[in-house]
Amino acid sequence: METTSLNPLFIFFLFFCLLYSSVSIDPSDLAFESTYSRLCNHLVPAPAVSNEAGTVPGVADELRFQSGYFSGGDRLFNRSATLKHVSFRLTSVRRSATDGVFQLRGKMLLQQRRGEAPAPSPAPGRLLRRVTHWRVSKWMRVTLSGFWSQFSGNLCMYGTGTHVNMENANVVLKLRYPRDLSLVNCLISGTLESYDGNNSLQYFEPISILALSQSSKYKFTVAGNERENGCGGGSDREGLSLGNLNQGACTAFLGHTDWYELEYGSQCGDGSCNPVNGSGEELPGYMLFHGTLCAERKKVQILLGFPDSGYQDAVFPFQPNTTLVSEGMWDEKENRLCAVACRIMNFTDSSWLSPYVGDCKIRLTLHFPAILSLRNRSTVLGQIWSDKVVDEPGYFSSVGFRGSSRVSKILHGFQYKYAETEKVTKSCVGKMNAGGKGNTYPNGYSSDMAFRMLVTDSKGKVAQGYSSPLSVNDQIYNGQSYGAPTVWTTEKPKAHGIQSENYSNLLNVSYTMIVNSPPDFKFGTGVLSTEVKIGAEGIYNKNNGVLCMIGCRLLRSMDKILIKNESLDCEIMVNVQFPPLNAKGDESLKGTIESTRQKSDPYHFDPLRLSSYSIYTSQADASIRRMDFELIMLLVSNTLACVFVGMQLLHVKKHPDVLPYISVVMLAVITLGHMIPLILNFEALFKGKHSLQNAFLGSGGWLEVNEVVVRMVTMVAFLLELRLVQLTWTSRQGEGNRPGLWGSDKKVLYMILPLYIGGGLTACLVHIWKISRQNQFKPFRLSRHKFNLLRGHVYQPPSLWEDFKSYAGLLLDGFLLPQILLNIIFNSEGKALATSFYVGITIVRILPHAYDLFRAHSSAWYLDLSYIYANHRMDFYSTAWDIIIPSGGIFFALLLYFQQRFGSRCILPKKFRGSSAYEKVPVIGNDDL
DSSP, X not given: OOOOOOOHHHHHHHHHHHHHHHHHOOHHHXXXXXXXXXXXXXXXXXXXXXXXXXXXXXXXXHHOBSOEEEEEOTTTSOTTOOOEEEEEXXXXXXXXXXXXXXXXXXXXXXXXXXXXXXXSSOOTTOOOOOOEEEEEEEEEEEEEEEEEETTTOEEEEEEEEEETTEEEEEEEEEEEOOSSOBTTBOEEEEEEEEOSOTTSTTOOOOEEEEEEOOOTTOOOSSTTOHHHHOOOOOOSSOBOOOTTSTTTHHHHHBTOEEEEEEEOOGGGGGSTTBTTTBSSSOOOSEEEEEEEEEXXXXXXXXXXXXXXXXXXXXXXXXXXXXXXXEXXXXXXXXXXXXXXXXXXXXXXXXXXXXXXXEEEEEEEEEEOBSEEOSSOOOSOEEEEEEOSOTTSTTOOOOEEEEOOSOOOSSXXXXXXXXXXHHHHHHHTHHHHHSOOTTOOOOOSSSGGGOEEEEEEOTTSOEEEEEEEEEEETTEEOOSSOOOOOSSOOSOOOOOTTOOHHHHTTEEEEEEEEEEEOOTTOOSOTTOOOSEEEEEEEEEEETTTTEEEEEEEEEEOOSSGGGGGGOEEEEEEEEEEEOOOTTOOTTOOEEEEEEEOSOTTSTTOXXXXXXXXXXXXXXXXXXXXXXXXXXXXXXXXHHHHHHHHHHHHHHHHHHOGGGGGGSOHHHHHHHHHHHHHHHHTTTHHHHTTTHHHHHHHHOOTTHHHHHHHHHHHHHHHHHHHXXXXXXXXXXXXXXXXXXXXXXXXXXXXXXHHHHHHHHHHHHHHHHHHHHHHHHTTSOGGGSOTTTOOEETTEEOOOOOHHHHHHHHHHHHHHTTTHHHHHHHHHHTOOSOOSOHXXXXXXXXXXXXXXXXXXXXXXXXXXXXXXXXXXXXXXXSOOSTTHHHHHHHHHHHHHHHHHHHHHHOTTTTSOHHHHSOOSSOOOOOXXXXXX
16 A cells, blocks of 8 residues: 655644744733723723834823822721822833734822921921821832823723732723823823622722823913913012023922922902912912923923922922812013813812813912022012902902022022121121131031031020021021132121131121920010021131121911011021131030010010031041941951950960869840840841941941951850850869869859849939939030030930940950959969950950040040940940059959969968968879878
């Protein structure tokens, strides 16, 4: 029979088809298509996906959003919480076979935020009100896949969500993106739903989402028409031009959120000035200004927020009921922003009825005053009002707003006009003529001119605050060090009796001072606010560090209705004496704030004493160098401890017969000295200082890296000491003819325990006495060791536990005492301890005290919170202790040397040397029988 052979080419083609079909049919793709068709096909029909991967230009930016709000999901989030935020971004975009439809992968984050306690003081370099900080309390992360149709604007994706109380919840996201983006058509709305069963543990109620589109396809349709719609009258103060900025007005407004303080006039007493809803509710105290889009260097889309007065967060609070959507244009001729704002309509937390942007009859104008002065410190001025008639719903009267006196680093061109220079010069002739005694003071243009301060009233009550220059001569102060200007556009202060050599060192300066006072702090009977703002200007003599100024205090009413009519109290004198750059001892910044009003005046206040322990940049650099050196010293000390213990191990290896005569109590003391820091994870050296040191000194991760190295060396020393303890213990077990050694060590323990316990009780009593004494001192009289204010961190006195740790360091300094007592009691002979061991360890214990003496007398300034080597919270350190402890250590080392050379009881009087607890009995050999 003839057989038919198959064509090899046909076999290869069949095999290739089978292989291709097995590769191209991915079970996960089939599962995706099935689930997507069930959940999303009615919104965006699933198309065939092309093989073109990667991000399609523009789509990711068009669909993402940062400013979003959500409501619902009661099982996961609190319905009553209004501070909610949602953001969405894409991780990949692929084209599909259908034109205008894209396959997407993305992530969504939902956060519910809560307020925390007010910060005690402003952050360094910023002058802010006392506010509530917000932190994330609940969150949900969602990973999604799906499709978006460019023509319909519909997006549908499904995936899994993770909540703090739930994992792998099956969710589907449905969003509707606006087409033809404009001011009235810029909202994204939709839902995030669970498609798990109602009885599933992962099920949650539908979550409604509302967000602002941030697509670059936005069309500015209103900007430029404000003149026709009415932009309001101009200001009598010249506005700052933004033409010199890289992106014009876009540089000033885009990408950051600014706080503006609202000012209500007397016509607002009936509640008709609320920008949120026109009337009824409590008037907001602040307005948030957040630029979201900008084009053509002058057209800008803005979000205006009116949150609770205590809100402060990096995230703009997009709460639809208190947010206005605005669009405006920078008028380059008038140097001001003219804008139109709209409300978000048809929105309530309980019912979302297709929210949209409407009611666009709100106007806003804003400008940056180019000239600042003592009585006009605001760097931003503007007003917002309704363009409706009085009886029309949503109407509100004009409301002014202003920015802080802190000049933004983005803007350039501000000038300060000094008006009180002559008056200050006449008042401060004596102070300006005082000599500097050869010392060097801050040059006036450096960051050293800003300082934190303590303000103490006549009754000893203390308030904290911060002072920062606003301008120095013709330069606006920005908190950075910079050289003196080469061109002087501001006149020098007139002499008026000031010596010529001092006249050449005078600088015109202006300051902004903020004092956060406790309720019982008296800043005059007429002042009710707990935050007192003082603007001041005057003269600084860089030859002697004297700053003399006239200040104006804002007499702000607690009633928002009267804020616009508040006045200034400019009858204040501020005097400050800066310490020298090489200040030593207790030299620190000191000064006074005095009222020149009559005592009968309600705004008069008693003189306030001003003090500060903020440090200079040069002192901070010196502290960094000192810390680096102390890290090296710490490593060297621990390494030497390892070497000296190793020498003792070599000694007992050569002379094993001396092992039983080593005091176990002594070994326990020195072993615990290295074990306790390891157990506490080096808390004694580093706890509570990482954030402070790294933030202030800029040390980054240097301390953390060296902490690991130090811990490793300490671990080696501990293991070596543990080995020495084990060898001594083992030798005692087989002592045989030396039954008195254990008894002698017990007697040593009985003798030193009462001594140690009595010392501990004494340390406790001294601690209590010091605390009671410190409570009687006024803060401005405390020495630098007892009171330090470091960038807003108030130094706290050592706790009882820290004093006990210092006492433990003292016991470790006297580690040789148990060995000396054992030698006397047992009357042992021989050289139990190697000279290199006990002399070396004694030197290791003495070195920190010698260094502390050097540090105290050579360092111009040092941070008590940054001790690494010779840490004051790990031993007793002072001039007296730095002499007593090394003397005691040397004395103990000499006693042990004499004992091992001339006999254990050579240090005792002769009448006590003869008594022996145990006498040697001669051994009778066979030859004697």
